[in-house]
Amino acid sequence: MVKYVLREYKTILNKLKFIDTWFWVRYTCNPYQGCEHACVYCDARSERYYIHPEFDQTIFVKKNVKEKLDAKLRRARTLLPDVVGIGGTCDAYQPAEMNYKNTRKLLEVFLKYKYPVFLSTKSIGVLRDLDLLGKIANETACCVAFTITSLEEKVNLFLEPRAATAEERFLALEKIKQEQPKIQTGVNFMPIVPYLADSDENMENMVRSTREVKADFILFAGLTLRDKQALFFLRKLEESHQNLVEKYHKLYQGNYVPKDKAYLLRISQKMLGYCKKYSVNYRVKRWIPSDFRRINYLIAQELADKAYEMQILGKKGYKGWLWAANHINNLPESIAILAKKEQLETIRNVRGIIKAEVEGLIKKYDKSKTLDSYF
Ligand code: SF4
Known part of the structure; x- marks a missing residue:
């Protein structure tokens, strides 16, 4: 009972x-x-x-x-x-x-x-x-x-x-x-x-x-x-x-x-x-907000997806990618602003090849024309 x-x-x-x-x-x-x-x-x-x-x-x-x-x-x-x-x-x-x-x-x-x-x-x-x-x-x-x-x-x-x-x-x-x-x-x-x-x-x-x-x-x-x-x-x-x-x-x-x-x-x-x-996705499509978090979330999703694949295929180094994703998710401002100020390395775990990947992703997702559009 x-x-x-x-x-x-x-x-x-x-x-x-x-x-x-x-x-x-x-x-x-x-x-x-x-x-x-x-x-x-x-x-x-x-x-x-x-x-x-x-x-x-x-x-x-x-x-x-x-x-x-x-x-x-x-x-x-x-x-x-x-x-x-x-x-x-x-x-x-x-x-x-x-x-x-x-x-x-x-x-x-x-x-x-x-x-x-x-x-x-x-x-x-x-x-x-x-x-x-x-x-x-x-x-x-x-x-x-x-x-x-x-x-x-x-x-x-x-x-x-x-x-x-x-x-x-x-x-x-x-x-x-x-x-x-x-x-x-x-x-x-x-x-x-x-x-x-x-x-x-x-x-x-x-x-x-x-x-x-x-x-x-x-x-x-x-x-x-x-x-x-x-x-x-x-x-x-x-x-x-x-x-x-x-x-x-x-x-x-x-x-x-x-x-x-x-x-x-x-x-x-x-x-x-x-x-x-069977063409079935093995990751969830995340919700993307329309405020300053938009680009952060898109980039974090890509890094976390990569970390996941590395992990399940037994590859080393996946934790660095995952932690970079975690810290980007938590940023209080758009990562594109940090990139413009050349401050990407202030984000924990964003260095070396991860930083290069992030820079590429910023180019892919940053559709803003001016700094003002982030606010
Ligand atoms: S696994 Fe989920 S559904 Fe099952 S007992 Fe735990 S909380 Fe409940």
């Missing part, structure tokens, strides 16, 4: 120090604390999120979220509209939402203040809010991604016991695109669970299905196993897939990601190959 507890929280919107370069999210917002979907691999169980231990049994429903968010955005002097990731340590459309409607209330406020949103879910409950999500997509930008890890229902029942079936999730993606084509849609094929969902067949079918429902992208990533999350997952594995436990110990060797780099490389290369074969 799941218990719902109404609780007052001080904050409802969290600003990230660095923009997340997977989903291009600047803010995060969790309508609930805890998640009834109870996925066995959920990383919200790890200590870094400080969630209560029985997080899939007791769901804290945040009180007065609409009023709180409205007050925060109305008074905000230092906040600029940017992409809000809704959910993350909870599923915004878990069963509680059908009753309490916290997610819908928050979406109404984001629409009012013109904040773009990125939603990841495993519930077809999101279809209820298509009208609102479509309006956000028309005003700014909206992305809805379904996390789907396997096309085999037996595997899904073990990994995600209370989520919608994979078929329902793919059908929902198709419906969203048909009814609200401006919404960017995608599949989060994450985590790719070793020995249960990493077969060539499953990986190829995931990409093919993404293509068939006309989704815009598929993101893929491996399984992390941190502290309490690892303990929970391995305990569950022991209960129903005992034969895999030893294989996991060999693959991870106590690390939070697989120690075997050849394994990771195999997955990445296969996935890149399938994405190419």
